[in-house]
Amino acid sequence: MDQTTLDAPTLTQMQHWTRVVGLAQQMILERSADLAERALKMKHIEPHPNLEKIAEIQSRMASKGMEVWELFLARANGQGAEVAMTPADQDRRFADHRWRDNPVFDLIRQMYLLASEYLLQLADSVDGLDPRQKEKLRFATQRFVEAASPANFPFTNPLVIERTIETNGENLLTGLEHLMADLDRGQLTHTDGSGFELGRNIATTPGKVVYETPLYQLIQYSPTTETVQATPLLIFPPWINRYYILDLNAEKSFVRWAVAQGLTVFMVSWKSADASMADVGLEDYVLRGQVDAIDVVRDLLGVPSVHVIGYCVAGTVLAATLALLAARGEADKVASATFFTTQVDFSQAGDLRLFVDDEQIAMIDSLVTDGYLDGRYLAATFNLLRGQDLIWNYVVNNYLLGKEYPQFDLLYWNGDTTNLPAKWHHAYLTDFYRDNRLVQPDSIVIDGTAIDLRRITTPSYIQAGIEDHIAPACSVWKLMENFSGPKRFLLAGSGHIAGVVNPPAARKYQYWTCEGEAGDFESFRAAAHETRGSWWPDWIDWLGTLAPKQVPARGARVPGEGKLPAIEDAPGRYVRTR
Numbered sequence: 008m009d010q011t012t013l014d015a016p017t018l019t020q021m022q023h024w025t026r027v028v029g030l031a032q033q034m035i036l037e038r039s040a041d042l043a044e045r046a047l048k049m050k051h052i053e054p055h056p057n058l059e060k061i062a063e064i065q066s067r068m069a070s071k072g073m074e075v076w077e078l079f080l081a082r083a084n085g086q087g088a089e090v091a092m093t094p095a096d097q098d099r100r101f102a103d104h105r106w107r108d109n110p111v112f113d114l115i116r117q118m119y120l121l122a123s124e125y126l127l128q129l130a131d132s133v134d135g136l137d138p139r140q141k142e143k144l145r146f147a148t149q150r151f152v153e154a155a156s157p158a159n160f161p162f163t164n165p166l167v168i169e170r171t172i173e174t175n176g177e178n179l180l181t182g183l184e185h186l187m188a189d190l191d192r193g194q195l196t197h198t199d200g201s202g203f204e205l206g207r208n209i210a211t212t213p214g215k216v217v218y219e220t221p222l223y224q225l226i227q228y229s230p231t232t233e234t235v236q237a238t239p240l241l242i243f244p245p246w247i248n249r250y251y252i253l254d255l256n257a258e259k260s261f262v263r264w265a266v267a268q269g270l271t272v273f274m275v276s277w278k279s280a281d282a283s284m285a286d287v288g289l290e291d292y293v294l295r296g297q298v299d300a301i302d303v304v305r306d307l308l309g310v311p312s313v314h315v316i317g318y319c320v321a322g323t324v325l326a327a328t329l330a331l332l333a334a335r336g337e338a339d340k341v342a343s344a345t346f347f348t349t350q351v352d353f354s355q356a357g358d359l360r361l362f363v364d365d366e367q368i369a370m371i372d373s374l375v376t377d378g379y380l381d382g383r384y385l386a387a388t389f390n391l392l393r394g395q396d397l398i399w400n401y402v403v404n405n406y407l408l409g410k411e412y413p414q415f416d417l418l419y420w421n422g423d424t425t426n427l428p429a430k431w432h433h434a435y436l437t438d439f440y441r442d443n444r445l446v447q448p449d450s451i452v453i454d455g456t457a458i459d460l461r462r463i464t465t466p467s468y469i470q471a472g473i474e475d476h477i478a479p480a481c482s483v484w485k486l487m488e489n490f491s492g493p494k495r496f497l498l499a500g501s502g503h504i505a506g507v508v509n510p511p512a513a514r515k516y517q518y519w520t521c522e523g524e525a526g527d528f529e530s531f532r533a534a535a536h537e538t539r540g541s542w543w544p545d546w547i548d549w550l551g552t553l554a555p556k557q558v559p560a561r562g563a564r565v566p567g568e569g570k571l572p573a574i575e576d577a578p579g580r581y582v583r584t585r
Contacts, residue, residue: 210254215566222291249276329344346469
């Protein structure tokens with residue numbers, strides 16, 4: 008399997024491989040014709056293939072295809088055994104040397120990459136589509152291209168073939184067991200979850216649940232410093248996933264780090280939706296969720312205001328909460344607001360927008376059971392956005408190679424899905440993603456009060472991830488354009504999760520800041536200064552300048568020692584509810 012040369016091909020072998028290449032080219036042409044036909048059938052548009060561009064693409068493909076075929080023949084005849092590295096060799100799917108060392112698998116790889124390039128270019132050649140429809144066509148084509156990779160099939164992947172021979176097929180039996188188990192779970196497994204236990208080796212920062220409603224539990228963490236900032240910190244994680252992404256383990260925990268910086272930290276742990284939450288909507292998450300938690304913390308500690316953090320969708324709702332407080336003259340309840348990878352203007356919300364039209368929303372509504380949406384459906388959608396990393400990579404490793412699952416806390420969290428109230432999820436897709444109403448002044452009314460983001464004057468720290476595929480950085484920037492108070496924008500290295508969970512001790516990634524005025528995201532990027540490492544110290548310095556007063560870490564600053572007795576130890580029951 009590692010041979011780099013082959014004997015001169017016989018006439019029969021030549022005929023065979025000529026047939027293979029011919030069939031591959033035929034399949035590509037048939038697939039391209041099918042894509043073009045689908046484009047022509049799209050509603051409310053008058054698309055037409057750009058025949059001149061298609062002819063140019065076909066000509067270029069034929070030329071490249073001939074080069075690939077000639078290289079294969081040369082190698083098969085013992086000539087040109089050394090294969091020059093190309094940009095395509097950076098593709099992680101084909102990183103193993105076996106894909107290049109064996110001429111047959113190199114031919115399969117090269118033909119696939121050529122076909123992928125052709126199909127994506129063909130999708131771009133359809134004129135007459137509005138930008139959104141063109142994005143949908145390219146997205147669908149990209150997903151097809153990922154699924155069709157020869158790495159995903161046992162007889163066209165040299166690693167699988169070699170593994171099958173070595174194990175006498177045991178890898179395929181193990182892979183079948185993995186597949187059957189995943190079908191029973193209704194979810195692709197990414198990691199071995201048996202090694203993780205909440206409160207033992209994950210979500211371990213000491214604290215107590217001090218307050219509970221049918222919507223959330225409030226966790227207060229134990230201080231580790233003699234004094235703490237007078238203004239406490241209240242964190243609103245997204246209810247799409249479990250809160251402990253911010254408390255994975257002692258080394259990665261944002262919560263533990265924030266406590267060590269002298270903050271009194273509170274965390275909201277949302278309840279995973281069940282039939283009792285069928286009527287929960289935006290007003291509930293604003294009034295009976297965020298506003299209620301803000302008031303509970305203020306009353307418990309006897310402070311006029313709190314610092315708040317909103318992560319992803321919880322940040323979106325936090326913007327609505329701040330606008331409501333501003334409209335009611337209660338903005339001083341919040342001393343500062345920090346937004347992790349948050350969007351309020353969804354006009355550039357990335358590939359997730361492609362899932363939000365009337366047909367898609369109707370399909371999602373059809374999946375609702377007892378008033379809530381099973382979180383596994385949403386997890387599958389997020390996985391699809393990074394299909395190669397979060398789907399096909401695991402199909403190969405788990406099902407074809409039959410590898411044992413690794414133990415990885417981040418992947419364990421990623422698979423620990425939560426259910427969503429159907430009414431709220433429908434409104435979120437239609438009002439925010441589809442109709443973009445949150446940035447339309449007075450378009451959304453909460454408890455009889457119309458809200459306008461322009462009324463928000465709360466000091467805001469806005470963090471985005473440069474590689475974020477869920478909340479693109481250019482979309483997160485739009486908070487800068489909709490808030491009226493002092494704002495600091497920071498662009499972190501990596502994406503939606505690793506860009507946020509990046510402790511200083513890890514010495515990973517970098518971040519960009521701009522001390523001057525930047526009128527738009529492009530201007531920020533052009534003027535921004537890069538700093539290596541975690542952005543967390545920048546944030547804590549910013550927070551300290553707003554409310555530097557210190558108080559002793561005793562009394563109500565200790566969980567259960569104030570007017571709210573401890574209900575149970577952190578992480579609490581709600582995070583364990585499935």
